[in-house]
Amino acid sequence: MNNDELSVLADPMFEQYFLVSPDKLALVYEAAGIRPDDAVLEVGAGAGTVARNMPPCKSLTVVELDTRLIDTLRRQVPHATVIQGDALRLVRELRYDVLIGNLPNVVTEALVDVLPELSFRTAVLAAGQRTDFDRLRETFDVSEVTTISGADFTPPQPSVSRIVRLTRRDAHTSQSV
């Protein structure tokens, strides 16, 4: 799927900017630390530009709210389980080791509130400059991976987002023992 086709699909009402920068995608995959036996969940999967090159894993599930994008996701990521629905509900219902998300900022804010209740190992999330991750530091190691904006996306995203990595502290401890 080329950039013109992605631009036609994008709906600003849903803050649909699709991450296409190979360099930034590589940083997302590296930060996620996906292992071959991991179940991976991507929320707000858009047109599948992140999911289509996800590193090998046991299973890949992608969630997207916009019904218009579901057929595109099925075509772009044929090996994934594609679910149409609300990420805020599905993150609680599904089981996964790694969570990846680039949701609208208001949805990410709500997602951050529920993260401590969930049982994933690592999350890599795009977030606005104002999203406060400090409240998660008791439960997670929090680090900023990079920023994404402008031509990293198709169509270009006017604002700057941060890519933030969260690793559960107890998962970190058990790996290093």
Ligand SMILES: C[S@@+](CC[C@H](N)C(=O)[O-])C[C@H]1O[C@@H](n2cnc3c(N)ncnc32)[C@H](O)[C@@H]1O
């Ligand atoms: C900025 S786009 C990112 C798409 C893709 N992850 C990427 O980086 O190319 C955000 C996506 O989240 C979807 N979205 C918005 N609210 C959502 C929700 N509550 N649950 C699931 N997806 C949602 C939008 O339809 C849109 O496709």
